[in-house]
Amino acid sequence: EAQVTQNPRYLITVTGKKLTVTCSQNMNHEYMSWYRQDPGLGLRQIYYSMNVEVTDKGDVPEGYKVSRKEKRNFPLILESPSPNQTSLYFCASRPRRDREKLFFGSGTQLSVL
Amino acid sequence: AQRVTQPEKLLSVFKGAPVELKCNYSYSGSPELFWYVQYSRQRLQLLLRHISRESIKGFTADLNKGETSFHLKKPFAQEEDSAMYYCALFYNQGGKLIFGQGTELSVKP
Numbered sequence: 001e002a003q004v005t006q007n008p009r010y011l012i013t014v015t016g017k018k019l020t021v022t023c024s025q026n027m028n029h030e031y032m033s034w035y036r037q038d039p040g041l042g043l044r045q046i047y048y049s050m051n052v053e054v055t056d057k058g059d060v061p062e063g064y065k066v067s068r069k070e071k072r073n074f075p076l077i078l079e080s081p082s083p084n085q086t087s088l089y090f091c092a093s094r095p096r097r098d099r100e101k102l103f104f105g106s107g108t109q110l111s112v113l
Numbered sequence: 114a115q116r117v118t119q120p121e122k123l124l125s126v127f128k129g130a131p132v133e134l135k136c137n138y139s140y141s142g143s144p145e146l147f148w149y150v151q152y153s154r155q156r157l158q159l160l161l162r163h164i165s166r167e168s169i170k171g172f173t174a175d176l177n178k179g180e181t182s183f184h185l186k187k188p189f190a191q192e193e194d195s196a197m198y199y200c201a202l203f204y205n206q207g208g209k210l211i212f213g214q215g216t217e218l219s220v221k222p
Contacts, residue, residue, distance in 0.1 A: 105156060
């Protein structure tokens with residue numbers, strides 16, 4: 001089954017404790033991206049990757065890092081989380097040239113205390 | 114600067130009534146616009162792309178470049194249409210994607 005898998009689904013952490021949210025897709029998609037969803041603000045793009053070893057900033061990259069060492073994985077790293085990073089995070093992937101086939105993961109609800 | 118605006122946070126209609134969810138965009142190039150739907154905090158799903166011009170679940174959307182709008186319409190709303198709807202714009206050779214703030218549609222019986 002084609003899917004984008006995020007882990008964990010829920011995460012509660014404390015300020016300053018480094019964490020990683022994993023994202024994996026099994027569709028051989030070149031493009032992957034991360035978004036955060038906040039009430040009243042909709043979804044905002046954090047980072048995206050057009051292919052392996054190629055990453056670019058979205059609209060709200062501050063406080064986040066990503067890496068794309070393999071095609072299937074695109075982890076989101078918070079080196080020193082802060083409470084304003086409490087949010088619902090979505091990963092998505094698609095074939096490079098097919099905008100319509102953007103598959104989203106189920107989301108990761110992160111709370112930073 | 115690129116921007117997508119959905120002016121209504123909440124739209125409440127009765128079953129069978131027509132629905133129009135508004136979306137306005139700001140982009141200097143040729144826009145590539147989409148509508149996504151999210152049911153009960155589930156993952157987002159593609160609803161419509163402006164190029165395809167096909168109707169999905171009875172919804173249609175027309176790109177109006179003069180008014181820079183891409184409003185989503187359905188002639189007869191159903192209860193199962195209740196969800197969050199997001200208008201989105203792809204740009205920067207398809208790498209960047211910006212969303213509107215979202216409109217929550219509530220269809221009452």
